[in-house]
Amino acid sequence: xxxxxxxxxxAAEFKAVFARVKAEVAKMMVGQEHVxxxxxxxxxxGGHVLLEGVPGLxxxxxxxxxxxxVSLAFSRIQxxxxxxxxxxxxxxxxxxxxxxxxxxxxxxxxxxANLILADEINRATPKTQSALLEAMQERQVTVGRRTIELExxxxxxxxxxxxxxxxxxxxxxxxxxxFLFKLVVGYPAEDEYHAILDRTTxxxxxxxxxxxxxxxxxxxxxxxxxVAEPEAARTFAIRxxxxxxxxxxxxxSSVAECASLGSSxxxxxxxxxxxxxxxxxxxxxxxxxxxxxAVALPVLRHRILLNFRAQANNVSSDELVEDVLKSVKxxxxxxA
Amino acid sequence: xxxxxxxxxxIGADLDKVVLRGRQRLRLWAAKEALAKAFVHAFAAAxxxxxxxxxxxxxxxxGPSLWPFAPMATVVLAVVAPLVIVAVYALVVILRExxxxxxxxxxxxxxxxxxxxxxxxxxxxxxxxxxxxxQAAVEDxxxxxxxxxxxxxxAVRTPPPVLRARRWPLGAVSVLLLAxxxxxxxxxxxxxxxxxxxxxxxxxxxxxxxxxALEESTExxxxxxxxxxxxxxxxxxxxxxxxxxxxxxxxxxxxxxxGDARSSSAKSxxxxxxxxxxGKAAAGASGEGSSKQQPPRERPxxxxxxxxxxxxxxxxxxxxxxxxxxxxxxxxSGSRTSASDQAAADDKARNDEDEGDATDDAxxxxxxxxxxxxxxxxMLNNRKAAVDRSLSPSGLSxxxxxQANGRGGPSGLKKTRGVAAMLLGVPMPDHLRGKSNPxxxxxxxxxxxxxxxxxxxxxxxxxxxxRESIGYLPHPALAPWMQExxxxxxxxxxxxxxxxxxxxxxxxxxxx
Numbered sequence: 078x079x080x081x082x083x084x085x086x087x088a089a090e091f092k093a094v095f096a097r098v099k100a101e102v103a104k105m106m107v108g109q110e111h112v113x114x115x116x117x118x119x120x121x122x123g124g125h126v127l128l129e130g131v132p133g134l135x136x137x138x139x140x141x142x143x144x145x146x147v148s149l150a151f152s153r154i155q156x157x158x159x160x161x162x163x164x165x166x167x168x169x170x171x172x173x174x175x176x177x178x179x180x181x182x183x184x185x186x187x188x189x190a191n192l193i194l195a196d197e198i199n200r201a202t203p204k205t206q207s208a209l210l211e212a213m214q215e216r217q218v219t220v221g222r223r224t225i226e227l228e229x230x231x232x233x234x235x236x237x238x239x240x241x242x243x244x245x246x247x248x249x250x251x252x253x254x255x256f257l258f259k260l261v262v263g264y265p266a267e268d269e270y271h272a273i274l275d276r277t278t279x280x281x282x283x284x285x286x287x288x289x290x291x292x293x294x295x296x297x298x299x300x301x302x303x304v305a306e307p308e309a310a311r312t313f314a315i316r317x318x319x320x321x322x323x324x325x326x327x328x329x330s331s332v333a334e335c336a337s338l339g340s341s342x343x344x345x346x347x348x349x350x351x352x353x354x355x356x357x358x359x360x361x362x363x364x365x366x367x368x369x370x371a372v373a374l375p376v377l378r379h380r381i382l383l384n385f386r387a388q389a390n391n392v393s394s395d396e397l398v399e400d401v402l403k404s405v406k407x408x409x410x411x412x413a
Numbered sequence: 414x415x416x417x418x419x420x421x422x423x424i425g426a427d428l429d430k431v432v433l434r435g436r437q438r439l440r441l442w443a444a445k446e447a448l449a450k451a452f453v454h455a456f457a458a459a460x461x462x463x464x465x466x467x468x469x470x471x472x473x474x475x476g477p478s479l480w481p482f483a484p485m486a487t488v489v490l491a492v493v494a495p496l497v498i499v500a501v502y503a504l505v506v507i508l509r510e511x512x513x514x515x516x517x518x519x520x521x522x523x524x525x526x527x528x529x530x531x532x533x534x535x536x537x538x539x540x541x542x543x544x545x546x547x548q549a550a551v552e553d554x555x556x557x558x559x560x561x562x563x564x565x566x567x568a569v570r571t572p573p574p575v576l577r578a579r580r581w582p583l584g585a586v587s588v589l590l591l592a593x594x595x596x597x598x599x600x601x602x603x604x605x606x607x608x609x610x611x612x613x614x615x616x617x618x619x620x621x622x623x624x625x626a627l628e629e630s631t632e633x634x635x636x637x638x639x640x641x642x643x644x645x646x647x648x649x650x651x652x653x654x655x656x657x658x659x660x661x662x663x664x665x666x667x668x669x670x671x672g673d674a675r676s677s678s679a680k681s682x683x684x685x686x687x688x689x690x691x692g693k694a695a696a697g698a699s700g701e702g703s704s705k706q707q708p709p710r711e712r713p714x715x716x717x718x719x720x721x722x723x724x725x726x727x728x729x730x731x732x733x734x735x736x737x738x739x740x741x742x743x744x745x746s747g748s749r750t751s752a753s754d755q756a757a758a759d760d761k762a763r764n765d766e767d768e769g770d771a772t773d774d775a776x777x778x779x780x781x782x783x784x785x786x787x788x789x790x791x792m793l794n795n796r797k798a799a800v801d802r803s804l805s806p807s808g809l810s811x812x813x814x815x816q817a818n819g820r821g822g823p824s825g826l827k828k829t830r831g832v833a834a835m836l837l838g839v840p841m842p843d844h845l846r847g848k849s850n851p852x853x854x855x856x857x858x859x860x861x862x863x864x865x866x867x868x869x870x871x872x873x874x875x876x877x878x879x880r881e882s883i884g885y886l887p888h889p890a891l892a893p894w895m896q897e898x899x900x901x902x903x904x905x906x907x908x909x910x911x912x913x914x915x916x917x918x919x920x921x922x923x924x925x
Contacts, residue, residue, distance in 0.1 A: 084545035362550040365529035
């Protein structure tokens, strides 16, 4: 077997597992195909996902279904305003020993798992939200003098409601930057409501079977990272990211006027990794500028901090990303 | 997944062929684009030859022509030159076009929607595939490279020429210039002596002057000093004398502050005034009938000004003028007949008319004085009254702002400043009628005697002691076993820091 054949096999395996997981999730989740694809892409690329949508659209259901399909350690954290960092990281608790004695032992928080559903993450205080920073970036939790390495695959999937702003705390930029994707969950189409009613109001129960495990997902993540990245795709991703920075010469006028902060280097990493997943799904072994373009919106939309002018003019970060995509041309591009 | 029957070694040659094909296509495309863009410069280029021909022919009026081409050749040049310039521009653009190898491959990637397969494969081939996925990418691109070679490329459409409406008048201008240049080239050259002769003839006989010019056009041009003399109608007999006179005249003109152009205009106006006086004299000689049939006289534009600026010339002209007038009078007196009363009435009417002329001349003199004063005080002539900046409410009248100069607006409504300006010209009284405040506050005082109040305070000693249990009160301090546990925990932690981790972990922190 040549090296190229090995690559082909790994790519085929990746695509097959991806399709299996997607099919299992689709048993429960009706529609929202781009959201499902985004969540799976982020999980395969090794990133975290922020799901934003109004209540009742199946954000929590999606993550819960995914946890059942991938056979990973799953924990759900319902964020509340009175939650403290120790509630999710863990703390020392006094326990009684078998001999009748007592001892202080470390009680792990729900953050220590493989797949984390951080539900309504913006309802917790920034103090508690900050407890996620170390876990999301460095894959470890430090409590006191104890540092706990988190097991791979580790994926945080957070949800937030953009409408109810009363009693919520917007996520700090440092935490937003740690999410690979921000996916906006919209309303289902009219014909999808029938399937939703069939699956939720009927007597039949949907049974989701695990189709993969953590070991396989770790292997698939290595496959993703092995995808070749040509210079053109890399240059295009870098140009896209620097074009979101308002002081950069590549930034379009709308970004210069309406953005106060642009994407960090994490944005380039996210573009390339997510683009590699897209290339594998498209039966290619090298990422292209089209792949970068396809994932630019979910990767960059939450990394652009809008200023007061943008808020006053009702300019969204999605529009700024669209402007960036229009203004930045791929290298060596020709108009056919 | 891609086909695997293609040899990866052969993809390099295929990619080279694809690059060659793409480069040819891009050069053709660039050439057409360059030609289309070059039309922008065609109109400007069309001006070059007509301008040069016009300048050359204009210069040839006073001497040998600087434009060596015949009119037909000029027209041909004017047509060919823009085409040549456009072609050279396009050629320069094409030669400067350096088509990159990756751009050639990107052309086929875009045309065939290959998602960058050819570019990636070419990059990996050039540096040598370093991993399984790069090798697979190269092999994957092989059938697509063959497909790029086999695919018939769509024809490159010729872009429409870039024509900007702003530049279209340049074409019309170039045609006009070309026509003017050709017409000027057809005219015989006019020497300086012929021009001077034209001025010498003055208003007396323009056709004769033209004939003289045509006659003298063959003669060599005269020296400058002689031509300057001929303007005054006097030919210098001695060149040295003429030089000295010319020097003195130039000095006098420079003292009076007039330039050459002004003096030449003065000369022409002087000739016109002489002609007018001669005509007046002729009218006096012809009698009443001729004076009545005379159309209204046309006065020269500004004769007085020239007279004031050049007093010595006025003195020279004065005897001639008076001679002409008196000669006319003498002739009229000599022809006095029985209808002398009627002639006297006509003379009176003529004198009245002359008086009217004198009044007009006086008004003009005043204007000239004012203009002369404006030379020393340039802003005095245009001085106007200052803008009314009073803050009083205005705009209540319907009159327009006569001093409207852009500062206060065309009407009086906007002149007012301050609070009154905010009232938008609505007349309002200075103060409102009615009660502006509640008025005076009436304060009434009453005398009230203090009344004693009974106190309900109880004596502390009468409360008594507690008779029932107070309930469970937690002690702030921990229980002893709790204190022991915490102390042991921190001792264990400290021991672990000291390096005795194994013993600290094995020893349970328990208390009985």
